[in-house]
Amino acid sequence: MARTVNEEKRLERRKRILEEAVVLFAESGYSNTTTALIAKNIGVTSGTIFQYFPTKETLFHAAVLEPLEDIQKKSLAMLQQDESPAALIKNMVEEQFNHIYSYTNELRLVQSVLGQRIRFPELTQQVLDSIKVMTDTIECVYAKGQSLGEFNPGFSPAMISRSYISFLNGVALTLGEDIVHHPEWENLKAHAYYLFAPVQHSTN
Template identity: 80%
Template sequence: MARPINEEKRQERRSCILKEAVVLFAENGYSNTTTALIAQRVGVTAGTIFQYFPSKEALFNAAVLEPLADIQEKSLACLKQEGTPGVLIKNMVEEQFNHIYCYTNELRLVQYVLGQRIRFPELTQKVLESTKVMTDTIECVYAKGQLMGEFNKNFSPAMISRAYISFLNGIGLTLGESIIHHPEWGNLKEHALYLFAPTQPKKMRGNLNE
């Protein structure tokens, strides 16, 4: 059943507030970003912000965690499809690299939090827990691929999964929105796949550059 139109408008406005909050928090940090500034960018009154988020802290937490959950959901979906571990890993790499440039500010915001763990202890813990879900899932799929002979058995699944996430985050942060126009874009995607040490790299590469 479709939601009432007023509820849809409410969700749309909430999304707009959150989107602007992500950008401003990533650019200016927590202390230098006020709810009044966010409201101004959205085109609403400052009081309107608190109809959707009970406090600035709650808005900041949502700006960090909700996009992270969205990235994770899409990535995990790739790893739960039908196919061999090698195919699932390839699909995940393609999904993440094709959309990582959409989350430049979100990644900057996550790094901002992780760089101030004493200041944001609870939020940091939630970010790390979310990341662990992703790395643990990759690790499990990779280990199955090793047993099937698709990946080199001399590597630690835990090391591989964490190395890949670090590589992905680094590319997203350093290249940003210009990433898809980078002359080495296709090669970067291939190198991401090579991190998994496939035993048949050309076969696994598939259509990553298409």
């Protein structure tokens, strides 16, 4: 029992360190963010941080990749349910737009890395690989939907999937936490879905 409690405390402390690191790295950048400041903000010593992350670089990589993995895991789960491609895509859009505002700092951090590819070549490639898993999955679902007549057959599945991810990131980074209070919020979700060009079947 004691081990379970201690492990829970360790996981919670690691989570706090990572969350604070995401915020500071996103706001101030890699060079201007110190482990000492991260430690101070959450009330621990710098030594405590190094018990979980051996180096500042290790912490930075985790701050970039772990939230991205979390976003991806939730999104892929939406696309693996037993429904039609059109329903899967619509559910994915709904899920992502309902929660994307929670990842504003995380997405800003990802964009920062992608904007400094020479400085962070290995990390950039890991980010791109992660994004590719998502776009490839969307592409497959969309292509299947096209074959079933649910989406416009004249569009490239590859371009559609990449356009959607770009739109999603742009909305999150532009509106941030104010996204759900934006007067066009519901319209933004609708436009995200219509990027896939769903075919409007006649009811007559």
